[in-house]
Amino acid sequence: DATFGHGLVNLVSAFAELDVMFPKIISASLATEGRIGALAVGTASTSSATTTSQWYRCTAPGDATSSKPANCTAIANAVATSYKSTIKDLRKFLRYSVTIASGVNNSILSTTFSATAIPESGAWISTSTLESKTKTPLGKLLRSPSKGLRTFRVVGGSCKLRKSALIAPAFPGVCKLKISIAAKAPFPKLGFTAIITFS
Known part of the structure; x- marks a missing residue:
C-alpha cells in the first residue's frame, strides 16, 4: 500500500512506520525538591516526536498510572515540562503527565501520569x-x-x-x-x- 510499499514487505521500515503511527509512552517522571517556590521538572520516555504536558495538584501520593487519579486537579496554564510551585501547592503532591496523539489523523490519545511521593513544604x-x-x-x-x-x-x-x-x-x-x-x-x-x- 501507500504506506508500506508493494510486493515484498520491508519489516524494518514497516515496524518503524508503525512506531510513528502508534508510539508508546514508556514512562513519565518528575524531580521536585518538595519546596514552595522551587522548580519541578518533568520528563517522559516516549517514541513520539510530539507530546503535550500538564501538571496536576494532588491531595495524596500515588504510583505512576495511565488514568487520571481522582484526587488530582489540573493546574491552569501549567503545560510546560517544568513548573514552579506556589502557595496553592502547599502540602499537596505534584504530578506530571504527558499525552501523545497517534493513529490515523492522530485519533488515538494516550496519557501517562508520573508517580508522586513528596508533599510541597512551606518550611x-x-x-x-x-x-x-x-x-x-x-x-x-x-x-x-x-x-x-x-x-x-x-x-x-x-x-x-x-x-x-x-x-x-x-x-x-x-x-x-x-x-x-x-x-x-x-x-x-x-x-x-x-x-x-x-x-
Missing part, C-alpha cells in the same frame, strides 16, 4: 548535617517564604539555642529541633521537627 532546613563545636544562625538554618514569626525549641539531643543561633555539642550526636512559624497571609501556621546530625 525546611538548609542542611541536616553540621560539624561539632559550631555556631549556626537560625536565620541561616531555616528556610521559608513565609514572613510569620519563627520560634525554635530543642526537644532532644545536646545542642543548645543561644542568641538566635544553634550551638552544636563538642562531640558527634543528633539534635531534635522543633520549629514553628506563625500564620501570616498568605501562609497558614507552619511547623515541623528537624533532626540534625553533628559530626
Whole structure:
C-alpha cells in the first residue's frame, strides 16, 4: 500500500512506520525538591516526536498510572515540562503527565501520569548535617517564604539555642529541633521537627 510499499514487505521500515503511527509512552517522571517556590521538572520516555504536558495538584501520593487519579486537579496554564510551585501547592503532591496523539489523523490519545511521593513544604532546613563545636544562625538554618514569626525549641539531643543561633555539642550526636512559624497571609501556621546530625 501507500504506506508500506508493494510486493515484498520491508519489516524494518514497516515496524518503524508503525512506531510513528502508534508510539508508546514508556514512562513519565518528575524531580521536585518538595519546596514552595522551587522548580519541578518533568520528563517522559516516549517514541513520539510530539507530546503535550500538564501538571496536576494532588491531595495524596500515588504510583505512576495511565488514568487520571481522582484526587488530582489540573493546574491552569501549567503545560510546560517544568513548573514552579506556589502557595496553592502547599502540602499537596505534584504530578506530571504527558499525552501523545497517534493513529490515523492522530485519533488515538494516550496519557501517562508520573508517580508522586513528596508533599510541597512551606518550611525546611538548609542542611541536616553540621560539624561539632559550631555556631549556626537560625536565620541561616531555616528556610521559608513565609514572613510569620519563627520560634525554635530543642526537644532532644545536646545542642543548645543561644542568641538566635544553634550551638552544636563538642562531640558527634543528633539534635531534635522543633520549629514553628506563625500564620501570616498568605501562609497558614507552619511547623515541623528537624533532626540534625553533628559530626
